[in-house]
Amino acid sequence: xxxxxxxxxxxxxxxxxMADVVPGVSGGTIAFxxxxxxxxxxxxxxFDITALRLLAKMRFADLWxxxxxxxxxxxxxxxxxxxxxxxxxxxxxxxxxxxAIWSFFFGLIIASVLLVARQIGRWKWSxxxxxxxxxxxxxxxxxxTPSETPDTWWFIMLSGAIAICAxxxxxxxxAFILLLLGKYQYIMQAVADLNIPVIAIFVVGVAAGIISFSxxxxxxxxxxxxxxxxALMGFxxxxxxxxxxxxxxxxxxxxxxxxxxxxxxxxxTPGAFEALYDKPALLTExxxxxxxxxxxxxxxxxxxxxxxxxxxx
Numbered sequence: 001x002x003x004x005x006x007x008x009x010x011x012x013x014x015x016x017x018m019a020d021v022v023p024g025v026s027g028g029t030i031a032f033x034x035x036x037x038x039x040x041x042x043x044x045x046x047f048d049i050t051a052l053r054l055l056a057k058m059r060f061a062d063l064w065x066x067x068x069x070x071x072x073x074x075x076x077x078x079x080x081x082x083x084x085x086x087x088x089x090x091x092x093x094x095x096x097x098x099x100a101i102w103s104f105f106f107g108l109i110i111a112s113v114l115l116v117a118r119q120i121g122r123w124k125w126s127x128x129x130x131x132x133x134x135x136x137x138x139x140x141x142x143x144x145t146p147s148e149t150p151d152t153w154w155f156i157m158l159s160g161a162i163a164i165c166a167x168x169x170x171x172x173x174x175a176f177i178l179l180l181l182g183k184y185q186y187i188m189q190a191v192a193d194l195n196i197p198v199i200a201i202f203v204v205g206v207a208a209g210i211i212s213f214s215x216x217x218x219x220x221x222x223x224x225x226x227x228x229x230x231a232l233m234g235f236x237x238x239x240x241x242x243x244x245x246x247x248x249x250x251x252x253x254x255x256x257x258x259x260x261x262x263x264x265x266x267x268x269t270p271g272a273f274e275a276l277y278d279k280p281a282l283l284t285e286x287x288x289x290x291x292x293x294x295x296x297x298x299x300x301x302x303x304x305x306x307x308x309x310x311x312x313x
Contacts, residue, residue, distance in 0.1 A: 134234020
C-alpha cells in the first residue's frame with residue numbers, strides 16, 4: 001500500500017474520530033460516506049480464531065496480512081489522533097457555538113443520505129420498508145429517556161457491547177446509547193478514577209460486541225445489500241432529530257467533572273428558541289453552515305471521482 005493511500009485512510013480515520021467526540025454523531029456515518037465502511041467491517045471481522053492461532057504461534061507478519069493491517073492501522077491511528085487532539089476543540093465549539101456546529105452536521109447528514117441512496121440498485125417495497133424501520137428505530141433512540149440500570153459486571157459488559165455496535169452504525173452515537181442505558185456517567189467516572197476492573201469489563205464487552213456485530217453486518221451487506229443499506233440510510237435520517245440545532249433542555253445531569261450537562265432535550269423552532277432563552281436564533285448563520293456541510297460532502301464525493309479517474313488514466 002502506498003503512502004498516499006495510507007495518508008487518505010488516516011484522514012478518513014480522523015474524520016471518524018471527530019464524529020465520535022460529537023454527541024449524537026456516529027463515526028460509522030463518516031465511514032459509510034467516505035467509502036470505507038464495508039472494508040472496515042470486513043477487517044474487524046478478521047479478528048477470529050485464525051487470528052488467535054497466528055498470534056499464539058507468533059506469526060506476526062501473517063497476522064498483519066490476515067487482519068488487513070495496512071488498511072486498519074492508518075484508520076485506527078487517524079481515529080486515535082482525532083479523539084485525543086480534537087476532543088477539546090469539539091467540546092469548545094459545542095459549548096460556545098452549538099447552533100453553528102449542529103447546523104453543519106445537519107447539512108452533512110442530509111447530503112450523506114442522498115449519496116448513500118445511490119448505492120441502492122433498485123427501490124422496491126421491501127427496500128422502502130427497511131428504510132422506514134431504520135428511521136423509526138433511530139428516531140425512537142434519539143427521543144428515548146435514559147433509565148436506571150444495575151452496576152453489575154454483566155450489565156457493564158453488555159453496555160460496552162451495545163455501545164460499540166451503535167458506534168459503527170451510521171447515524172447512532174455510542175455515547176448516546178450509554179446515556180440511554182444509564183451508564184454514561186458511570187463509565188466516565190470509572191475512566192476518571194482509573195477504576196481498572198470496571199474499565200476492563202467494559203473493554204471486554206466492547207471487543208466482543210464489535211467483532212460479533214461486524215460479522216453480522218458484513219453478512220447482511222453481502223446477502224441483502226440493498227435492504228441493509230436502506231436500513232442504515234434510515235438510521236441516518238432518524239438521527240437528524242438528534243442534530244436539530246435549536247433545542248430546549250428538559251432534564252440535566254452532573255457529569256464526572258461536576259458540570260451540569262443536558263440529559264433530555266426537545267426540538268423547538270428558531271422563534272421559540274429566541275423567546276425561551278432570549279438569545280438570537282442565528283438562523284442565517286445556521287442555513288449557511290447547513291449548506292456548507294451539504295456542499296462539503298459533495299465536494300469530497302467529486303474529489304473521490306476525480307482521483308479515481310486519474311488512477312484509471
